[in-house]
Amino acid sequence: MNPLKEEHTLSVYTENMVGLLNKISIIFSRRKINLESVNTSPSEIENIYRFTIVVNETPEVVKNLVRQIEKIVDVFKVYSNVNDEIIYxxxxxxxxxxxxxxxxxxxxxxxxxxxxxxxxxxxxxxxxxxxxxxxxxxxxxxxxxxxxxxxxxxxxxxAIIKSSEGVHKKVLNMEKNDPRKSPINNEFLSLKSKIFQM
The missing domain is CATH 3.30.70.1150 (ACT-like. Chain A, domain 2)
Structure with a gap:
């Protein structure tokens, strides 16, 4: 039996928004997945932005989408949530x-x-x-x-994720461990691996 489609909200944390929407859109268009809703805004920490994307798809398809989006260099982390896991x-x-x-x-x-x-x-x-x-x-x-x-x-x-602490706490912890370095100005790949290791 095929899993049913349901609404999923993707919270995409990024460093830089220039051209990023186009890169993300290509991932969806190649898979012929319709974007129900897209919002872009600053996040709780300066220089990190947040895309909120709503799709109506199966969990497996969404899991693959998350993996693909996280491969984009400017993307820090992607969270996927169903409606009862968020306040929207x-x-x-x-x-x-x-x-x-x-x-x-x-x-x-x-x-x-x-x-x-x-x-x-x-x-x-x-x-x-x-x-x-x-x-x-x-x-x-x-x-x-x-x-x-x-x-x-x-x-x-x-949308706000009910269980999430956001990125602010993670970045502050990193600054505390090495106060000489500003994480936003570090080499991007280093920041990505240190802050968002699961």
Whole structure:
């Protein structure tokens, strides 16, 4: 029996972002794997960046992906987690006609129920922001569509690994062992092997 596909969130720690997204994308495109979501941001330590990538695949396929991504020179470490191992959120913006909100009490109640915050109010439209998980965001999208929704956009996923201590502690420990050296400025391969040995 083939293992079932499920959502996996990859947290990719990297030294340098220039051209890196292209290198990572090639790994996925060669295997014909669709990226559900991609987010890039600074991590908890200066000069180390974090890609958060969501894929819907089997554990075996994801395991191979992780191995391939870690072979990229600029990548320190890749963590793979299923949804119950992370805390994750997305943000969405909804543009709704202001006239509908003013006239229909149901819309106002609906927005309150989903914890929507007002971003912009104009005569012709109002923009609301909601933070939550994809299912909640999509449910509100369907509801607001009944009331003349003008525009909608959803961000990529951001996630924190429940069991992870991040990279900050590992880098600080390395500095403590050798205070003369800045780990970020060391030869990259040396840093990669010292910090992220499993």
């Amino acid at each position: 959120q997305q943000m969405a913006l909804y543009k709704v006609p202001t006239s509908v909100i003013m006239k229909d009490v149901k819309v106002e109640r609906l927005l309150r129920e989903y914890g929507a915050n007002t971003v912009v109010i104009r005569e012709d439209y109002t923009v609301f922001e909601v933070t939550g998980q994809k299912e909640e965001i999509n449910k509100l999208l369907k509801e607001l569509d009944k009331y003349g929704l003008i525009e909608f956009v959803r961000s990529s996923r951001i």
